[in-house]
Amino acid sequence: MSANIASTLLNVSQRFFRMGMLIVLWLVGLFMALYSLLAFFGDEPVLGAFIGWGVFAALVVARNKVTHSMLSAISKQVAGPDREHWDSLGSDPDKRAVAIDALFDAQKAVLSVGRRLDFEESVEKQTQMGTRNEPVYCHIQFRISRSLSAMEPREREMLRIAYHLYNADIFEEQAWQYYRTAFIFGDGKGSVDEWDVFLTKELSSQIKSGADAVRFYCARLDATVEGAVNAMFGVLEQIPEDQLPKAVRKVQKRIHGGDTWLDEDEIGDTPFTTEAVPGALLGDFPESGRMVRHAGEGSMITVAPPGSGKTQCHVFPTLLSWPGPAVILDVKGEIYEGTSKWRAENVGPVYKFSPLNPDRSHNYNPLTTVRSHPDYLWEDSRFLADMMMVPSGGKDPFWENRARDVLTAAIARVCLEKDVEQRPLGKVIDVFHGVGWNEFVMALQARVDIRSMTRAGHSLTGMEPKTRDGVLQTGLSSLSAWDGDRIERATRRSDWTPLDLRKGDNPTIYICLSPNEVESYISVLRVFIAQHIRQLTTELPPRDQSPILFLLDELPRLRQMPPVEEALEIGRQYGIKLWMFTQSIGQLRTAYENADGMIGSCAVRMYMNPSLHDETAQKISEDIGMQEGVMDRSRQAVVEPAVLAGPEYRDNVIVMASGCKPLRLKKHFAWQDEALSARMGSL
Numbered sequence: 001m002s003a004n005i006a007s008t009l010l011n012v013s014q015r016f017f018r019m020g021m022l023i024v025l026w027l028v029g030l031f032m033a034l035y036s037l038l039a040f041f042g043d044e045p046v047l048g049a050f051i052g053w054g055v056f057a058a059l060v061v062a063r064n065k066v067t068h069s070m071l072s073a074i075s076k077q078v079a080g081p082d083r084e085h086w087d088s089l090g091s092d093p094d095k096r097a098v099a100i101d102a103l104f105d106a107q108k109a110v111l112s113v114g115r116r117l118d119f120e121e122s123v124e125k126q127t128q129m130g131t132r133n134e135p136v137y138c139h140i141q142f143r144i145s146r147s148l149s150a151m152e153p154r155e156r157e158m159l160r161i162a163y164h165l166y167n168a169d170i171f172e173e174q175a176w177q178y179y180r181t182a183f184i185f186g187d188g189k190g191s192v193d194e195w196d197v198f199l200t201k202e203l204s205s206q207i208k209s210g211a212d213a214v215r216f217y218c219a220r221l222d223a224t225v226e227g228a229v230n231a232m233f234g235v236l237e238q239i240p241e242d243q244l245p246k247a248v249r250k251v252q253k254r255i256h257g258g259d260t261w262l263d264e265d266e267i268g269d270t271p272f273t274t275e276a277v278p279g280a281l282l283g284d285f286p287e288s289g290r291m292v293r294h295a296g297e298g299s300m301i302t303v304a305p306p307g308s309g310k311t312q313c314h315v316f317p318t319l320l321s322w323p324g325p326a327v328i329l330d331v332k333g334e335i336y337e338g339t340s341k342w343r344a345e346n347v348g349p350v351y352k353f354s355p356l357n358p359d360r361s362h363n364y365n366p367l368t369t370v371r372s373h374p375d376y377l378w379e380d381s382r383f384l385a386d387m388m389m390v391p392s393g394g395k396d397p398f399w400e401n402r403a404r405d406v407l408t409a410a411i412a413r414v415c416l417e418k419d420v421e422q423r424p425l426g427k428v429i430d431v432f433h434g435v436g437w438n439e440f441v442m443a444l445q446a447r448v449d450i451r452s453m454t455r456a457g458h459s460l461t462g463m464e465p466k467t468r469d470g471v472l473q474t475g476l477s478s479l480s481a482w483d484g485d486r487i488e489r490a491t492r493r494s495d496w497t498p499l500d501l502r503k504g505d506n507p508t509i510y511i512c513l514s515p516n517e518v519e520s521y522i523s524v525l526r527v528f529i530a531q532h533i534r535q536l537t538t539e540l541p542p543r544d545q546s547p548i549l550f551l552l553d554e555l556p557r558l559r560q561m562p563p564v565e566e567a568l569e570i571g572r573q574y575g576i577k578l579w580m581f582t583q584s585i586g587q588l589r590t591a592y593e594n595a596d597g598m599i600g601s602c603a604v605r606m607y608m609n610p611s612l613h614d615e616t617a618q619k620i621s622e623d624i625g626m627q628e629g630v631m632d633r634s635r636q637a638v639v640e641p642a643v644l645a646g647p648e649y650r651d652n653v654i655v656m657a658s659g660c661k662p663l664r665l666k667k668h669f670a671w672q673d674e675a676l677s678a679r680m681g682s683l
Helices: 003-041 045-087 093-106 153-167 173-188 201-206 210-221 225-238 246-255 264-269 310-319 334-346 374-388 398-414 426-432 437-446 451-461 465-482 485-490 498-502 519-536 562-574 585-591 595-601 616-624 674-679
Strands: 110-127 130-147 191-198 280-284 291-294 300-303 326-330 350-353 508-512 548-552 576-582 604-607 626-628 635-637 652-657 663-666
Touching (some): 045 110, 093 153, 110 210, 153 173, 153 225, 153 246, 173 210, 191 210, 280 652, 326 334, 334 350, 334 674, 374 451, 374 519, 398 426, 398 451, 398 465, 562 595, 576 585, 585 595, 585 616
Parallel strands (some): 300 604, 326 508, 326 548
Antiparallel strands (some): 130 191, 280 291, 626 635
């Protein structure tokens, strides 16, 4: 038997029952009137009246109970699928909360709701005694459905809130069903799957379809979209925030455009963690204060102007907890002063290469990494020459290119010596001062077993003296950083090799210069960083080996370095974790043509105190993206550039990674952390 037929039979039986009850009550009333009249003249008028009125009350109660029982049966029939739907979401509130969000996030389900309205209408009846009003017992019954994907964002999110409030026992069944009816019907956008009515003649002329029936129902209960939205906002204003379920607070944030940022409870499916595991420390969640780390693979970049705290917030906290090997470009010397003691005592050997302070510096000779085998000699020499020659950016590269050729040949000649301890860098510089030039050229020509050296010798033999002098002067201007007693003492030998970073001792290597020395000694810094990266990318390491952290402060000041770009592309598979620091995006673009591509290649991108003047704030705003207003469907930037550059974000770190929402973290200053500040110190 279909639901409509069963409902019709119930209505017919209900009507006949009510008509019968009216006849019975009318007869009882007549009997009571006669009995009261007789009792008045009899011996027991009070007892007679009491019995008569008691019978009348019993009949009224019986009528109400039977009617209530019939209506309850109909309500259960209508609401049965709704209860099954709710039970399918889970057996306890926690499971249901997760299932509710999954349901609404997926937007694939089709929701349905069944409702019934019983009401009385007064109809005028003409009788022999005149006109009188007679009640007609009416009902409207229906089941409607609608896909979540077809709902407007505000309807969907408001309905999600209703589900969560019902799950938290804040809403009763009637309130939950009210919101379901309003948003599933959506002022006529939902589908009417079943409907049945029993109405007066006047109402029947108005309600001719299922949609008409549902509209009539919604109008009687103000179950329209606007009515439900306003009602929900009224409810939320009355509930204290600390009593709202967390899931509801998240929806509220989404409604007001605040769901852009990654919440702490969403961190499980991201490259980040709050666990105390080895990783780069990025900042704290503002509410809980829990530290966030990036323990995954891939390179990183921090874009932050001077004084924004990148050293205290990123460099110190990471190095004072990083258990693996590290190479640090320390252009101020403060990183060594703050982290070397703890790393020497807890991680592994510490080397400080401070070429302008040779008495307190370890030694590193870049010529020791050049292989003397004929198959590799010229190739390695050329690479070293490329790094030693700092690009000037001039329009005519002839002089630089020729100087680079001479430098390659000079390096190759010195590195023919297989004993790496017998490769003084001074012999390379001597060539550019013209010391032993003829002997140098003849030595190149004599190496007939290495064709590249022979060709270089013949080329230099035919060079005009005036051209030769110009080439040597160009080379000297670029190599001036290597021309001095202090640098010569610091490069006499090598106390370590780049491959020592893979031997399991977990060394930490600092290269230190003061800020006013960087520009003059860019060549030294370029060679140091490039050789370590190149040596570590010649052979794949074992899978279980600790990654090597390269922490490169003030990277753009070193000019364009191809090995850095290579490390961004292939460093992950070679166990290199590159962390670049720049003051602005504009500064990086000046040094690298592919600056935006380099930033995009980083697994994690972090920004502090972005500026409006160099387009950094604008880029961050664009990367965060646009949002559609849940309430009015307007599109606007999640965070305007001016806001990012203002005081509201002064103490924040904006962290972005592919495949997840951005994080808005609080800066974690090492000097404010008792555990970290206790580790600070220098050897």
